[in-house]
Amino acid sequence: MTQDPISNKKSSNMTGRYLNPHRHNKERSKSFDHQNLLRNRSQSIDKASLWKGALVKELDNNVVVQMVGMDSPNHTVYARVDPNCAATAECLKSVPLGKVIEVMVDEGWRHAVKDILEKGVHVENETYPSANELLKLGSVWLVNETGYCTDHNAKARRLSESDEMDTPDWKDMTLRVHYVPERFFVAYEIDWSKYCKGLLLDGCTSAYIGGVKQHVPMTGLPDKKDGALVYENDEIGFALLNKPGGMPTNSTKTNHAEDVASMYGAALKERHGDKSTKHISIPLRAETEMNGLLLVSTKREFCSYMHEQLDAARGNDLVAENCGVAKTYKCLVCIKHPSDIDRIEKLMNRDLTHWVNVKSACPKTFTRTKPTNPKLGDWQKCVMRITSIGDEKFRAACVSSKYNDSNDYTLAHRLWDPRMEMPAEELGVSYVMQVDVQLLTTKPHQIRGQLAALGCPIVGDVAYGGGSCVMRMHHHMWQRMAVQLCHLEFNMPEWNEDKTALVPTDKKCTFHLNTAWWTEYLNDYERVFRWGKGISGELAMQQCRHGKNMLK
Known part of the structure; x- marks a missing residue:
């Protein structure tokens, strides 16, 4: 069975006293009212209104965590440490954001958050990640409360696993947690560091550069899983992948780990270590459900080159x-x-x-x-x-x-x-x-x-x-x-004299998939x-x- 490397379930041993855990049904509509005000964008609200009717949980040292749910497809919960609770200023400053996230995934409290968010729709068990998993997936954002009250689209910072022990200023900072993030498990069915098996089967998959067929290097032969690679060119800075259907090309608001750019970037980092490219982008659009050939840029110059090619006839x-x-x-x-x-x-x-x-x-x-x-x-x-x-x-x-x-x-x-x-x-x-x-x-x-x-x-x-x-x-x-990009052709670029940009040549890059799922x-x-x-x-x-x- 394929395992999800994000998952590493741990039981939570948090202690704490729940305050009015059954009142959320009555207060739920109130919390949703202020969310509707935010959606209106023409109105702003004060901080007190933002947390009106919030669910609360008391931790040690009189620290109180507040939670309010947003009725949205993204299953969003806002959480913070109540700056007006009875805890001392020193205690408030020492509460890490990981502790606040754990409140929502603690087994004893999860039923309340689950009731806030779910509407009778089936959600797989794996989509209830732990606090650490939510950070790995990129499902947690740090929001400035003052800016958020003024503008619902105020800039937020996506948090990662390395931020788990950070202690933000809870007087003006709030966590936006996508408690049930989108999951794309098909990402783990592919080996992102190996070449696809179709290249080894005559007529299934092919890559030609300047009319010359490209062959799979021995180090890139697929093993148990099928590989994603069709062609790589480190010098110019691009790769052709065979994208599976059912996963996005770039990160979503709730998931920053199970997309093509992230999975391929992680494979490059594992292969090259810290020397791996810092740039991963997708020059050509492909929707989540689509599969087939996908062009990935590993250098900014190649991404610029492809956009210039596509924009060359913008008026036509x-x-x-x-x-x-x-x-x-x-x-x-x-x-x-x-x-x-x-x-x-x-x-x-x-x-x-x-x-x-x-x-x-x-x-x-x-x-x-x-x-x-x-x-x-x-x-x-x-x-x-x-x-x-x-x-x-x-x-x-x-x-x-x-x-x-x-x-x-x-x-x-x-x-x-x-x-x-x-x-x-x-x-x-x-x-x-x-x-x-x-x-x-x-x-x-x-x-x-x-x-x-x-x-x-x-x-x-x-x-x-x-x-x-x-x-x-x-x-x-x-x-x-049932749609896939089966044929892609463009002019192979080369570096200009001062190695600052890529320019087109007459040599053609031709990639082809002859079969579909x-x-x-x-x-x-x-x-x-x-x-x-x-x-x-x-x-x-x-x-x-x-x-x-x-x-x-």
């Missing part, structure tokens, strides 16, 4: 084609009716244009024509091109249960939540089809929103109508989408369909023409 809509950066995505999309397959096929190799309101919330609004009223939002042009449909064997695969075919039923349950009785029917989906899409512009949610606007949302894209695709492993679960599912489906029933490929083609399985 077709950014990718004008700056030498080409990106192709492999997607598995939902098809509601067989006629949609022919309709999508007719759109191949055409520039497909939509307009997106980039300031709208998710799901973002995509339209065929640009709204004429500028007050309706910030509308930007999106252009993509469908370059192929179907995989090597299938045009599309049936996932409907109406044909009473266990093969269709099995594929549907492997793609979506297996606990759903008829997942395809619940989504109104009859088939799934693989498409390759080239992005000619780079806008937020572009590939997701444009495919959904064409009537074929991506499998697993809950926001845009593709249903929930749940991955379960080692007692954990995470969401993933759903490829195995489609291969199994095709194998059963063709041979499990003892039918020939020719007969399968005849059945295809009658409208069931859309084999090529």
Whole structure:
């Protein structure tokens, strides 16, 4: 079983007297009222109002810890040492912030905080970390109380494990603790210091620099876990990774440890020690649920170079084609009716244009024509091109249960939540089809929103109508989408004469993934369909023409 290196559970032996531990239900709405005032941003509140109705716990030496819960998706609790308690000034100055965090995770007090935050939603046990784990995850922030009362977005400092014994000035400092942080356990399924196995399998994964195929160094061969590396270049300062779906590229507000930048940065530090690069950034956007090729910058100069390449044609809509950066995505999309397959096929190799309101919330609004009223939002042009449909064997695969075919039923349950009785029917989906899409512009949610606007949302894209695709492993679960960056190409840079900046060359960097996480599912489906029933490929083609399985 894969172990979470963050976790190191310890029972808390804190002593203390609880004060009115059952009053929180009555006072809860009061504490939420002042949070709503803060959200309004046009109002400010005084410190007394901030802590009105707070839950309290008395520690040794008359030290009192106050807690107030915020009704938010981030499961936030604010905690501090009450500066007006009966403790002496010397005692107040000696209370470390780690002690205050422990109050919330102490087994005897946790029920109160849990009741503040939870709303009947299932949360895994591992997402109740100890005080030390919360600091390791980066789930604790130090906030200036005066600034916070004036501005809800006042700057806060993320704390780390090394800050556990710090003693802040509790007269004006407050802890913001994300008691149930987001967890991304898939991060531990990958060896971030090794190369991916696909490089060793002919045709699965490839890396070419200037037309020359790159080979895996012996020291980078994967062992028990699959590796993340596709290519590394320490001199220029970049790496290509095979990102798993279900983890963010950068840290979130509640988790600063289980993202791509942090995991890869930790692997570099372990490999090189203190000489490791201090710079890790992600030049090209990739959403949490997406998987596939991911470009990582390990030097600021390379990050600047890539941004210059992408900005080279900022005034031109077709950014990718004008700056030498080409990106192709492999997607598995939902098809509601067989006629949609022919309709999508007719759109191949055409520039497909939509307009997106980039300031709208998710799901973002995509339209065929640009709204004429500028007050309706910030509308930007999106252009993509469908370059192929179907995989090597299938045009599309049936996932409907109406044909009473266990093969269709099995594929549907492997793609979506297996606990759903008829997942395809619940989504109104009859088939799934693989498409390759080239992005000619780079806008937020572009590939997701444009495919959904064409009537074929991506499998697993809950926001845009593709249903929930749940991955379960080692007692954990995470969401993933059937979309991956499968092809990336850009000009290899070189250092200028004074080694201060990178400039482009004619040499091309080309990286390719030929398989996706759903490829195995489609291969199994095709194998059963063709041979499990003892039918020939020719007969399968005849059945295809009658409208069931859309084999090529």
